[in-house]
Amino acid sequence: MLIGVIADDFTGASDIASALASGVEGKGGLSTVQFLGIPDGVAPTGIDAGVVSLKSRSIAAREAVRQSVAAADWLIKAGVEQIIFKYCSTFDSTPQGNIGPVAEALADRLGASKVIFCPSFPANGRTVYQGNLFVHDVPLAESGMAHHPLTPMRDSDIRRVLQSQAARRVGHLPYQVVQGGAQSIKKALAQMEAPFVVVDAISDCNLVQLAESQASAPLVTGGSAIAAGLAENFIRRGHARSGQFHGETIDGPEIVIAGSCSGATLGQIEYHRASHPEMAIDVDAVMSGEVDADTYLPFLLENAGNAPLLHSSAPQNVLERIQKHYGSSKVAARLDRLFGDIAAKAVAHGVRRVVVAGGETSGAVANALGFSSLRVGKQIDPGVPVLISTTEKPVALALKSGNFGAPDFFEKALNTMVTS
Template identity: 55%
Template sequence: MLLGVIADDFTGASDIANTIAKGLPGQGGLRTAQFLGVPRKETTSDIEAGVIALKSRSIAAADAVAQSLEALHWLLAHGCRQVVFKYCSTFDSTPTGNIGPVAEALAEALDAHGVIACPAFPAAGRTVYQGHLFVHDRLLNESGLQNHPLNPMTDPDIRRWLTRQSRYPVGLVTWSSVRAGPAEITAKLRKAHGSGQRLVIVDALGDDDLVAIGTAAASAKLITGGSGVAMGLPANFIAAGLARGSTSLGIGVDGPEAILAGSCSGATRGQVERHQQKHPTLAIDVDSVMRGDTTASDLVSFVLGNHGKAPLVFSSGSPDEVSRLQGRYGRDAIAETLDALFADTARKLVSAGVRRLVVAGGETSGAVVTALDLGALTIGPEIDPGVPVVISTGQAPVAMALKSGNFGAPDFFVKALDRMAGR
């Protein structure tokens, strides 16, 4: 294994696995597998990149550090020459969150300095300029992410945000240096190291910037960021003769389908509204769930009763509705209850024969794949930027799309089901 990734949620793991498997046009990527948690079994020797998906974004920092270090040790034991710590391209984290502590712990374990921190993903509208994170043409704190139910983003200055979480000063490589090319980026990172800056925000406005950053990171022990930061990394291994370049498999799984949406992001709410126009949908009544009146069996009955119609079950609500419910029951209580509901629903659906499953929302996806315990996942074709089909192994494979709440086109749900089936 050449490249190892530690992802702080399951949708992000699929996102970066897709980036690595795809690589650059004309070159191809690395043979990539995604693991749901630190693997307990040996992997096949032909894997060139291993992506470990943790559910560590919103847990206690000490627990996130411990899980990430366990993943690091497994990757190093399997020969990884370079490690990426993958977090969300909208930097989902609180001022006391996990990105800084995990990144610094990994850096110390690897004795890495001047470590790149770049959440940019231009294909999804996430860019970094002068250390400030934008979502399309809006600063992060004006993009709707300030209303995130778990990790509200109220400051677009991610250098300042990361500094609140870190023990060392945080540096910045501006876009003018990035545009000057890999050599200038490397020089700025070394200068940051000399100034005692362990983590360094690196600006990026386009894919060509990410490729330059990847080239500059050819010898880096550790890189941190969104999936885009891995765009140029496969090319380094191919140029060094360590990999030949491969493409993601165009395989498909047909069969009964279901869509579970637990994200409250604007993109997911728009996708739900689009899907409602032509397909059966069931809105989860959170009050009923919290009282114990609505259970997974109710959701399963709805899905199985609408076989072949792309049925959707969703808990997505407006910011005002989310705020009202959190005020009544508590943020953590709602999140844990809904995660458990979706997990139990997914487990029952797969047991009942569902073979195509779309899941929207990072926390929801984490709960679902943990419950299903499918083992290693093969990276299949891309559905929309940042979201590939992932397929389990075994005699009864399950195809899934694990979608970050903010990703995907308006028609994502139907498109995902078609792509899973090879259409």
């Protein structure tokens, strides 16, 4: 393997796997496999990039560090030349969060004296300017992420957020330098004393130039969008050939599960329910133990062929009531367990295509299904590829971050699985 990725959640892992496989401008990147958790044994042969999916974004920092360093150790044994620490393009974290501690531990493990931080993902409206993160044209702290149930982002200045978590000093590389190109970036970074550097980027071109400047860096951190340029570095040097995504097609019964309450997912639910069967989970009944996976499984199986949608998403006022009454972490844990059970039972009953909306929900489903690795296929929407299990009877998955995807994402994902 040439590139190894440590991703702090499952949808983020799929996101960056897609970028590595698609390459710059979708022209083709690296042969990529996504691993669900830290793999056992030796790495498979014949792949250029391996993405280790952790579920470490919202856990205690010490445990996140332990898991991330263990993932790095496995990737180093696999022979990778560069490691990417991938976090969300909205820098999901808190003052007690994991991005700083994990980055410091990985820098120590890899001997990285200068590490960049760039969550920018222009295709999905995430950009960094003057050290501040924007969601489309709205500062992060004024976007819907300010109300995230687990990692509310109430400061748009990524420098301050990162510095609150890290012992190392945090610097800033402004857009005026970035637009000068790879050599300008490289020179400026070499002259900076701060070991951690938040980098401005407002376009894919900026990210390609930034990636070129990091061709020899042992550790890079950021969102998924920089990965295409990092893959191109190896292709340019002749270490890999482009066009390596897996094009396997999967047909058969399908289900759609949504556990996200983001604006994008709520819009996708409204779009899908207009022409497909839909059922909302009764969260109060779930919390009281009145319902379980067997309560909802018949709806999905009976409507196979019509892209049935099961969701727990709710408007902000309903969400706030539920979280206040039961506690947000307890609600999230109970729903994650329920969705995982439902998905596992559905696949056991012959379901072959599974679409999941929401980072935590995707992680729960992936864990419950028990797949050890997934081949990365065609991109559905920016940041979301088709993933195909390496099992004897393959299952196709789409694991979507809550904020990603077009309004018709659910149906598009199911169709792409059949036509990859």
